[in-house]
Amino acid sequence: MNEVGVILVTGGASGLGAAVVRAVHEAGGTALVLDKDTPAADIPAKDALTVDLTDTAAAEHAVTQLAERAGGLDGVVTAAGIDSCGPLDEVSTMDWERVVRVNLFGTAAVVRAALPYLKVSRGRVVTVASTLGLRVAGDATAYCASKFGVVGFTRALAMETAGQVGVTLLVPGGMRTRFFDSRTEQYRPADDSKLNPPERVADTVLFALRQPAGCQLRELVVCHEEEPSWP
Known part of the structure; x- marks a missing residue:
């Protein structure tokens, strides 16, 4: 398998993102973290930035800063994601649009800013969608709407x-993280x-990142095994 190298992870302070960061480190790679929260204490300050992915310009600038x-x-692994459950007419416009901005627009902004670097290294992108x-x-x-968009x-x-x-679409089912904690x-x-x-x-994710040149895990x-949202 190929060396992992330098991997930027959004949402790297918790959940799947934090698990990817640990996996990258265990494989001998370097993980760069973008998150609205501060990541674990063992992440060097130079390798992490706090950013709100709803702010496209800030997200793109943060990617460039860390890459430089x-x-x-x-x-790049775009693991950041949020939700706001409820009937359409009961979820506020602000909350509804924030989900789309983080999950879809944030993904696009990060990948857009990373592409110049990835083209030089012939690197890989793993986007995180969902069974939904x-x-x-x-x-x-x-x-x-946001995950169909991804x-x-x-x-x-x-x-x-x-x-x-290289581009891989990851479609995970539910995971045992804090993602559901704020839900009713x-x-x-x-x-x-x-x-x-x-x-x-x-x-x-690590398996996809380490594929040899010319081989792509597309999805x-x-x-x-008993995931209720699949198939």
């Missing part, structure tokens, strides 16, 4: 950058034992 500090990028980017659920219009964005990006940058009881998984630990999903669905 590190002397380039070998990969392939099917729908009620009271999740913002999340579904699916379309990633497939088009793969076509656009073929032969220049009706929107929490009934049985968290049927959720994957994020470390298992992070292993598949990966990773979920618990």
Whole structure:
């Protein structure tokens, strides 16, 4: 397998993003973290920036800052994501649009800023969609819209950058993270034992990042064997 190199991870302070950061470090690579929160204390200050991904200009600038500090990028993993559950007419406009801005616009902004570096290194992008980017659920219009958007964005990006940058669409099912903590009881998984630990999903991210030149894992669905949202 190839060396991991320098990997930028959005949402790297918690959940899947933090699991990817750990996996990169364990593989001997360098993880750069973008998150609205401060990452774990063992992440060097030069390798992390706090940023609100709803601010496109700030997100793009943060990517450039970290890439320049590190002397380039070998990969990007867009693990940052949020949700705001509820019927469309009960979720505020601000909350609904924030989900789309973080999940979709934030993904596009980070990848856009990273592309010049990835083209030099012939690096890779792993975008994080969801099983709800392939099917729908009620009271999740913002999340579904954003993740369906990530699916379309990633497939088009793969076509656009073929032969220049590797692109993988990751479609995870539910994971045992703090993602569900702020939800009301009706929107929490009934049985968290049927959720994957994020470390298992992070292993598949690392597998995609380490593929040899010319070989692409275009799409990966990773979920618990009893995942209720798949197929």
